[in-house]
Amino acid sequence: xxxxxxxxxxxxxxxxxxxxxxxxxxxxxxxxxxxxxxxxxxxxxxxxxxxxxxxxxxxxxxxxxxxxxxxxxxxxxxxxxxxxxxxxxxxxxxxxxxxxxxxxxxxxxxxxxxxxxxxxxxxxxxxxxxxxxxxxxxxxxxxxxxxxxxxxxxxxxxxxxxxxxxxxxxxxxxxxxxxxxxxxxxxxxxxxxxxxxxxxxxxxxxxxxxxxxxxxxxxxxxxxxxxxxxxxxxxxxxxxxxxxxxxxxxxxxxxxxxxxxxxxxxxxxxxxxxxxxxxxxxxxxxxxxxxxxxxxxxxxxxxxxxxxxxxxxxxxx
Numbered sequence: 001x002x003x004x005x006x007x008x009x010x011x012x013x014x015x016x017x018x019x020x021x022x023x024x025x026x027x028x029x030x031x032x033x034x035x036x037x038x039x040x041x042x043x044x045x046x047x048x049x050x051x052x053x054x055x056x057x058x059x060x061x062x063x064x065x066x067x068x069x070x071x072x073x074x075x076x077x078x079x080x081x082x083x084x085x086x087x088x089x090x091x092x093x094x095x096x097x098x099x100x101x102x103x104x105x106x107x108x109x110x111x112x113x114x115x116x117x118x119x120x121x122x123x124x125x126x127x128x129x130x131x132x133x134x135x136x137x138x139x140x141x142x143x144x145x146x147x148x149x150x151x152x153x154x155x156x157x158x159x160x161x162x163x164x165x166x167x168x169x170x171x172x173x174x175x176x177x178x179x180x181x182x183x184x185x186x187x188x189x190x191x192x193x194x195x196x197x198x199x200x201x202x203x204x205x206x207x208x209x210x211x212x213x214x215x216x217x218x219x220x221x222x223x224x225x226x227x228x229x230x231x232x233x234x235x236x237x238x239x240x241x242x243x244x245x246x247x248x249x250x251x252x253x254x255x256x257x258x259x260x261x262x263x264x265x266x267x268x269x270x271x272x273x274x275x276x277x278x279x280x281x282x283x284x285x286x287x288x289x290x291x292x293x294x295x296x297x298x299x300x301x302x303x304x305x306x307x308x309x310x311x312x313x314x315x316x317x
Contacts, residue, residue: 003256004255004256004257005255005257006120007120007121007257007260007263008120008121010224010255010257010260011120011260011263011264011268013226014226014229014264014268015229015230015233015268015269016268016269017029017233017268017269017270018125018126018127018268019126019127020270023126023127025126025270026115026116026125026126026139026140026141026144026145027115027144027145027148027270027272028115028125028126028266028269028270028271028272029236029237029238029239029269029270029271029272030145030148030150030238030239030270030272031238031270032192032193032236032238033150033151033152033193033238033239037151037152037153037193038151038152040152040153041151041152041153041154041294041295041296042295044153044293044294044295044317045294045295045316045317046317047289047317048316048317049285049316049317050314050315050316051281051282051285051314051315051316051317052312052313052314052315053110053241053277053278053279053282053312053313053314053315054109054110054277054278054310054311054312054313055109055110055203055276055277055278057072057074057102057104057109057310058071058072058074058102061207062206062207062210063108063109064203064206064213064245064276065105065108065109065245065276066107066108066245066246067214067217069105069107069108070105070108071104071108072102072103072104072105072108072109073102073103073104074100074101074102075100075101075102075103076098076099076100077099077100077101078097078098078099078100079098080096080098082096083096104310106142106303106306106307106308106309106310107275107307107308109276109310110274110275110276110277110278110310110311110312110313111274111275111276111300111308111309111310111311112142112145112146112150112272112273112274112298112300112308112309112311113142113262113266113272113273113274113275113307113308114137114140114141114142114143114145114306114307114308114309115140115145115266115267115270115272116128116132116133116137116139116140116141116307117262117266117273117307117308118259118262118263118266118267119133119263119267120263120267123267124139124140124267125139125140125266125267125270126139126140126270128140133307135305136304136305136306137305137306137307138305141303141304141305141306141307142300142301142302142303142306142307142308142309143302143303143304143305143306145272145300146299146300146301146302146303146309147302149297149298149299150195150238150239150272150296150297150298150299150313151295151296151297151298152193152194152195152238152239152296153191153193153194153195153293153294153295153296154194154195154196154197154241154293154294154295154296154315155183155188155190155194155195155196155197155292155293156186156197156198156199156279156282156283156286156292156294157179157182157183157186157196157197157198157199157292158182158186158199158283158286158287158292159174159178159179159182159198159199159200160199160200160201161199161283161287162178162181162182162185162186166201166204167200167201167202167204167205168200168201168202168220169220170202170205170216170217170218170219170220171218171219171220171249171250171251171253172200172220172249173220173221173222173223173249173253174220174221174222174223175222175223175225175227175228176222176227176228176231176232179196179198183292186286186290186292187290187292188292188293189293190235192235192236193235193236193237193238194235194237195237195238195239195240195241195296196237196239196240196241197241197242197277197279197282197296198221198222198240198241198242198243199242199243199279199280199283200219200220200221200242200243200244201243201279201280201283202219202220202243202244203243203244203245203276217250218249218250218251219244219245219246219248219249219250220244220249221242221244221246221247221248221249221250222247222248222249222261223248223249223252223253223254224248224252224254224255224257224260224261224264228261229261229264229265229268229269232265232269232271233269237271238271238272239271239272239273239274240265240271240272240273240274241274241275241277241296241313242274242275242277243276243277243278243279244275244276245275245276246259246262246275247261247262247273247275248260248261248262274298274311274313277313282315285317289317291317294315294316294317295315295316295317296313296314296315297313297314297316298311298312298313298314299311
């Protein structure tokens with residue numbers, strides 16, 4: 001939309017956590033997750049059931065990625081056939097081995113965003129100059145998040161089941177009030193400093209539709225409002241985890257702006273975003289045992305100056 005408002009104007013009065021944890025902070029609202037939050041989360045472990053949330057990289061059925069990004073490419077470098085050649089490697093004792101490499105967008109799979117990943121108005125998280133991103137993120141890269149890790153109480157909000165459908169529809173939206181209603185229906189309490197996991201199962205359509213999935217691309221998700229942003233601020237949410245490619249409705253139906261919440265939540269409040277997770281096994285288990293709160297732990301890869309990183313989050317119930 002050519003008449004869409006500029007983010008500088010749209011978010012002029014939005015809450016901000018810049019400076020809250022000092023002028024040098026690079027992990028934002030993850031500061032809410034201290035030792036007490038870790039201990040409280042650990043007390044939720046009762047059955048010992050473990051769930052991993054990463055989607056398969058190099059899935060034979062395809063890898064869902066943001067439009068314009070290419071899926072990861074894995075290349076076999078060495079295998080048993082490598083030793084057929086006359087100039088094959090030779091190791092004492094007859095060792096043979098396999099070796100391969102991957103060429104991938106750091107945000108081309110289940111991943112964490114660095115807080116400096118998006119911005120507007122020439123400033124990234126905490127007021128750092130956007131020019132610090134040139135050639136790699138000198139500030140607010142993924143490295144500080146990877147160094148500290150993410151551990152806390154998490155709650156699954158199964159919006160697809162809550163709305164009685166296998167997947168949410170393209171461009172379907174929901175608000176913080178819908179999240180609260182979903183939690184109430186599931187019988188789970190939302191608390192300050194919770195890590196929020198939101199299930200839409202929208203990426204199931206990627207596997208069903210193939211290339212048509214990207215036609216008129218607009219994912220379902222949270223939709224911007226000043227009240228929603230204030231709720232996230234008041235709840236001191238450290239981490240928003242979803243099973244979509246970009247966490248929120250792609251184009252805001254009310255103003256036409258792309259990815260408003262990436263800026264209102266991540267750039268301004270320092271809330272870490274996690275995307276392209278696989279919540280299906282966890283959601284099925286939660287629906288079966290009625291337990292929607294659990295211990296959550298994740299640590300993206302330590303990539304110097306990276307704007308994001310692959311991750312395999314772990315949930316323990």
